Amino acid sequence: MTADSLSPEKLLTPVLSSFWDEPEPWTLATYRQNDGYAGLRKALAMDPDDVIAYVKEAGLRGRGGAGFPTGMKWQFIPQGDGKPHYLVVNADESEPGTCKDIPLLFANPHSLIEGIVIACHAIRSSHAFIYLRGEVVPVLRRLHEAVREAYGAGLLGKDALGPGKDLELTVHAGAGAYICGEETALLDSLEGRRGQPRLRPPFPAVAGLYACPTVVNNVESIASVPALMNKGKEWFRSMGSEKSPGFTLYSLSGHVARPGQYEAPLGITLRQLLDMSGGMRPGHQLKFWTPGGSSTPMLTGDHLDVPLDYEGVGEAGSMLGTKALQCFDETTCVVRAVTRWTEFYAHESCGKCTPCREGTYWLVQLLRDIEAGKATASDLEKIEDIADNINGKSFCALGDGAAAPIFSSMKYFREEYEQHLEGRGCPFDPRKSTAWADKPDSAHLEVNA
Structure with a gap:
């Protein structure tokens, strides 16, 4: 059965958003009722290098904009160097039109925490950081509570990664600068300096936070790892396209009838997403849209059937970016x-x-x-x-x-x-x-x- 023959709703693949509508989905109890931390158990039973290889074979690509393979980024961390290794999660979501990471953290913070523990096991890190956009105080409070629950359950802290392998998780609120979404500016800000990009090389994998090997990943990238580990790489590759496998969150906004978050396989089209969202507002037509926020080249109504994956959007002359689909009708200048x-x-x-x-x-x-x-x-x-x-x-x-x-x-x-x-x-x-x-x-x- 082809994607075209499916009803619009059946194209959706709720994974990260599968229980957002349940009572208190942000709690540890609700998360565990929905297979929470099952992927972590499988990952901790594997050798760290095998976890990296598994994520690479699954084809998970970074969901923060560039689409760089997540497992390959983890593999760049040098081993046996005698230095601490750090994981930094970029939650400084500020690209105009982008609204996926903040709702995810608000509704399902434990998916990120579980992904962090798995990633730290893989890169042999004992300290992780979440750099959150400081204006979203309700999300900050909810994230702190989720971290407290994880410490209380022994998922963080002493022996979290096995006997004698502790793991600390620090939540840091930024001061509200768009530039801190750039990974090296984020690292400078995290170290207490003014957030400005660093000259590269050296790259963060060699000299990142506190001049130590560091992986910087987007929220959605890390939060996608637990389901991947739990349900398997074949399941993950059954969605999306060959070079862009898996599921992702699309932020649909602008002059549409029902804006919101739509979790679907990579490669879905804007036409299909508009069918699900009721189309443009009544009496109006699409004039132009952005596939990944305002920093990506705009497209027009001629591009409604472009596959929304990294290759398809690239061939159309734009970038998938953060999958922030801003739609503007003919009344917009x-x-x-x-x-x-x-x-x-x-x-x-x-x-x-x-x-x-x-x-x-x-x-x-x-x-x-x-x-x-x-x-x-x-x-x-x-x-x-x-x-x-x-x-x-x-x-x-x-x-x-x-x-x-x-x-x-x-x-x-x-x-x-x-x-x-x-x-x-x-x-x-x-x-x-x-x-x-x-x-x-x-x-x-x-x-x-």
Whole structure:
């Protein structure tokens, strides 16, 4: 039976989200009722190197954006070096449109804790850290309580990894900087310094936290390990595609009828997800969307059937990223949306490197002029030139993320930029245009992207 012949709901694969709707799903008791810590028992009975090999063979890829193979990242940790090894979980979720890790931690924190214990056994670590975005205080409190439960049950602390093998877990709340989602900036912040990207090499696997070998993984990556270990690599590979196997959480937001989290196999399409979510809001059509948050090149309605896995989205000219599917309908001004995103990146730039610090500032000035009808045709070329000077030339991926919406919006909607120049302002402004007067909700055309 092919995926196309299945009803939309049967395409979903609830694993991490399978019992979010149960009473108190965040407790240890509820987690254990749903096969909690069964994967840990299997992992602790295996040699650490065998656990790494098992995760590699399963094909689990990092769910934080880049899609790097998780088992391979664990394998990079040098053994027998006499240094402490650390596991750091990146829970600093702040990419615009991304909302998967925070709901996961709020509803099912023990899946992460179990994954941490398995990963620490694999890389021979005795101390792990969770770097959580500091603004989400309810999640912080719930995570602290879950860690307390795990210590009380002997899953953390003394002999957690076997006789004489202790494991400590520290939950650290960041101070709210987008740049700290970059792994080396996160490590600097965790050490008490200003969060700024480090020059690489050395890479974290060699000299990470406190100059010791360190693995930095996303929340969803680690939380996916327990089910993989419990149900087996063949089960995991039965979902998704050959090069992108498994299940994942898709964050569907924007002008859709039912936004939310949809856990499905990698390779599902936006068309199928929209079928499940009731489509776009009534009376409107999809205009453009992002497959992995605002830092990934936007796509259009022509890409509804692109497989949402790493290879499929890459072939379409974008990146799967964090699987933050932001959908915008025809009432949205592309220039306005790109301007708001660029303002965000300019504000969150750490200022360490010149291309990003200066480039994002000037992109904002030019985009604001275009939106206000003050720009000229030469300014469009200037914007592309500045974006090109940022892309691939910044210290970290923030610069690339700022340039991506510029390039992709120019590619698909250049005429809309030109309309702003010719009409001396935004054609979507209801005070200037009557083009949308016959729309059912024309009084609400100004969409804050």
